[in-house]
Amino acid sequence: MKKVYIGMSADLLHPGHLNIIHEARKLLDSIGGGELIVGLLTDKAIASYKRLPYMNWEQRKIIIENVKGVTQVIAQETLDYVPNLLRIKPDYVLHGDDWKTGVQAKTRQRIVDVMKEWGGEVIDIPYTEGISSTKLNKALKDVGTTPEIRGARLKRLLDSKDIVTICESHNGLSGLIVENTSIMEENRKIEFDGIWISSLTQSAAQAKPDIGYLDTTTRMTTLNDILEVTTKPIIYDGDNGGPQEHFIFTVKTLERLGVSAIIIEDKIGLKKNSLFGTEVFQEQDNPEDFAEKIKAGKQAQVTDHFMIIARIESLILEQGMEDAISRAKTYLDAGADGIMIHSRRKEFDEIKEFAKLYNQLPNRKPLVVVPSSYNQVTEQELIDSGINIVIYANHLLRAAYPAMVNAAKSILEHHRCKEASEDFCMKIKDIITLIPGAK
Ligand code: SPV
Numbered sequence: 001m002k003k004v005y006i007g008m009s010a011d012l013l014h015p016g017h018l019n020i021i022h023e024a025r026k027l028l029d030s031i032g033g034g035e036l037i038v039g040l041l042t043d044k045a046i047a048s049y050k051r052l053p054y055m056n057w058e059q060r061k062i063i064i065e066n067v068k069g070v071t072q073v074i075a076q077e078t079l080d081y082v083p084n085l086l087r088i089k090p091d092y093v094l095h096g097d098d099w100k101t102g103v104q105a106k107t108r109q110r111i112v113d114v115m116k117e118w119g120g121e122v123i124d125i126p127y128t129e130g131i132s133s134t135k136l137n138k139a140l141k142d143v144g145t146t147p148e149i150r151g152a153r154l155k156r157l158l159d160s161k162d163i164v165t166i167c168e169s170h171n172g173l174s175g176l177i178v179e180n181t182s183i184m185e186e187n188r189k190i191e192f193d194g195i196w197i198s199s200l201t202q203s204a205a206q207a208k209p210d211i212g213y214l215d216t217t218t219r220m221t222t223l224n225d226i227l228e229v230t231t232k233p234i235i236y237d238g239d240n241g242g243p244q245e246h247f248i249f250t251v252k253t254l255e256r257l258g259v260s261a262i263i264i265e266d267k268i269g270l271k272k273n274s275l276f277g278t279e280v281f282q283e284q285d286n287p288e289d290f291a292e293k294i295k296a297g298k299q300a301q302v303t304d305h306f307m308i309i310a311r312i313e314s315l316i317l318e319q320g321m322e323d324a325i326s327r328a329k330t331y332l333d334a335g336a337d338g339i340m341i342h343s344r345r346k347e348f349d350e351i352k353e354f355a356k357l358y359n360q361l362p363n364r365k366p367l368v369v370v371p372s373s374y375n376q377v378t379e380q381e382l383i384d385s386g387i388n389i390v391i392y393a394n395h396l397l398r399a400a401y402p403a404m405v406n407a408a409k410s411i412l413e414h415h416r417c418k419e420a421s422e423d424f425c426m427k428i429k430d431i432i433t434l435i436p437g438a439k
């Protein structure tokens with residue numbers, strides 16, 4: 001029996017996909033029938049080169065196996081077709097002819113070469129103009145998301161990616177930057193997976209010290225500005241969570257808004273930024289009391305997907321590795337959905353050592369790090385240490401501040417704004433059209 005193989009994500013199924021399936025069926029019918037196998041890319045395979053699909057693999061499978069002409073749907077575990085092709089040895093692979101040029105040309109050639117081994121053939125189907133997943137994606141982004149879908153997204157990312165990358169945002173505009181900024185690296189689209197609502201940068205943006213002065217209501221106003229213009233999952237910096245009685249309200253509020261996770265740190269007393277370390281007085285919470293707070297939060301939450309991540313300050317406060325690991329155990333036992341370990345050392349060694357010990361814990365959950373001081377560490381090194389989430393916690397605000405000071409100085413120095421406009425500013429036309437809907 002002849003076999004045709006089509007690889008696809010089928011997240012936003014459109015007439016272009018159906019046309020390829022239709023052509024495959026026509027081809028099989030013309031040669032006396034056969035099997036039409038769809039290699040449906042897994043969430044992991046898709047996340048390796050672009051954003052996570054809207055629907056998970058099982059949901060996409062239900063749709064595609066009900067499309068007329070499809071006889072079998074199997075998982076394609078990698079972006080690379082070859083492992084499946086070697087296993088199935090199809091007579092034909094069909095794909096839209098757009099892959100003959102650009103970044104996909106190499107992928108196509110590799111498939112042509114592999115198929116030759118058993119006399120198989122690649123057939124390029126004329127691309128269906130006027131519709132594309134890219135356009136549909138943009139339209140969907142404009143529609144936005146719901147709290148339920150956004151909230152669940154962090155866990156899906158953790159299941160699909162080697163490392164989840166999160167970038168700080170402190171107002172609507174910086175939220176848009178994290179939402180929309182992307183680069184192409186070979187044939188992969190690289191973008192941030194989610195947003196960090198930092199207590200440091202949110203306080204600084206409002207010209208307040210990072211001492212827990214902004215109350216939860218004030219912080220929710222900023223959070224809401226960010227929610228309005230983004231669809232990516234959000235991790236909220238909850239400082240120490242406040243008193244247990246307050247913490248349970250915060251958990252419910254964040255869940256209702258579609259935030260995916262809160263991180264709370266095991267400190268008590270007046271909040272001071274961790275990166276001061278022992279230069280200022282900071283007191284660590286008793287692990288049992290902190291565990292109680294985690295438990296109370298877990299009991300208060302309504303959805304399955306909301307995560308309470310416990311942040312351990314033992315290394316910041318020079319209490320040693322043993323204390324850090326013992327606290328990790330206590331917090332996991334109390335129901336924490338993940339651990340954030342923080343360090344202010346310039347080297348990655350301390351975090352690396354913690355990760356090694358942590359990875360051996362039987363009920364290990366995702367491990368989060370914030371490489372602000374050991375900033376030379378690469379995402380690959382973090383992956384190699386088993387770290388699951390990296391938070392770039394303050395970089396957008398740190399980049400914006402000197403840029404604004406330079407523009408201000410330039411105006412003062414020149415007693416006019418020509419130089420500042422030309423040297424430091426975006427074009428007027430660009431700022432007035434930056435946010436859609438201005439015209
Ligand atoms: C924040 O971004 O507010 C954090 C990380 O809590 S740190 O500033 O390093 O403590």
Ligand code: MG
Nearest residue numbers: 198199200237
């Ligand atoms: Mg903070």
